[in-house]
Amino acid sequence: MELQLALDLVDIHGAKQVVKEVAPYIDIVEIGTPVVINEGLHAVKAIKDEFPSLKVLADLKIMDAGGYEVMKASEAGADIITVLGVSDDATIKGAVDEARKQNKKIMVDMINVKDIAGRAQEIDNLGVDYICVHSGYDHQAAGKNSFEDLATIKRVVKRAKTAIAGGIKLQTLPEVIGAQPDLVIVGGGITGSDDKQAVAAEMQRLIKQG
Numbered sequence: 161m162e163l164q165l166a167l168d169l170v171d172i173h174g175a176k177q178v179v180k181e182v183a184p185y186i187d188i189v190e191i192g193t194p195v196v197i198n199e200g201l202h203a204v205k206a207i208k209d210e211f212p213s214l215k216v217l218a219d220l221k222i223m224d225a226g227g228y229e230v231m232k233a234s235e236a237g238a239d240i241i242t243v244l245g246v247s248d249d250a251t252i253k254g255a256v257d258e259a260r261k262q263n264k265k266i267m268v269d270m271i272n273v274k275d276i277a278g279r280a281q282e283i284d285n286l287g288v289d290y291i292c293v294h295s296g297y298d299h300q301a302a303g304k305n306s307f308e309d310l311a312t313i314k315r316v317v318k319r320a321k322t323a324i325a326g327g328i329k330l331q332t333l334p335e336v337i338g339a340q341p342d343l344v345i346v347g348g349g350i351t352g353s354d355d356k357q358a359v360a361a362e363m364q365r366l367i368k369q370g
């Protein structure tokens with residue numbers, strides 16, 4: 161099981177500061193959608209250049225033109241790129257084909273997918289690398305989480321790795337670990353804490369302990 165730090169509410173300078181603090185405790189650093197909107201793919205390049213040993217995920221949440229957008233994110237140094245599960249199969253296939261050419265990986269974000277089990281099976285057959293259940297900020301504000309959806313994809317996904325994101329904190333991490341995803345994604349649970357290093361270290365410890 162791996163730990164991904166999601167950076168959403170920072171600029172490039174702020175992102176570097178946080179990663180410096182927690183780098184030994186994480187496997188993947190995510191350049192979040194709001195950062196890409198504000199800073200462009202330069203943010204991906206800046207973090208990859210400064211922390212070459214970390215995998216970098218570009219959370220583009222691609223909805224169309226999968227091949228082209230994966231190509232651009234790959235050029236910027238992203239190792240993993242996100243595509244939305246609600247997008248057309250052709251978009252996901254285009255993203256997967258381009259990722260194979262570039263030796264990169266595709267994560268499908270299941271945010272707002274209504275039939276998680278059915279769509280996850282279809283997407284698994286498209287050859288993606290990760291399928292991620294996700295309660296976004298707006299769902300979290302309505303009190304939702306993705307713990308049940310994680311159990312669903314664990315049951316139906318045969319090929320891709322499974323991941324979960326959305327409001328995971330130190331207190332809720334043990335429940336998530338109990339469901340055994342391949343990847344846990346944490347943003348505010350680390351970035352919003354007073355001692356980011358201590359929280360990331362404890363999360364890593366819990367994850368390694370399984």
Ligand SMILES: O=C([C@H](O)CO)[C@H](O)[C@H](O)COP(=O)(O)O
Pocket residue numbers: 166167168190192193194219295296297325326327328345346347348349
């Ligand atoms: O993808 C995300 C969200 O849609 C904002 O871009 C976050 O990276 C994801 O939800 C993880 O962050 P937290 O919910 O703060 O853990």
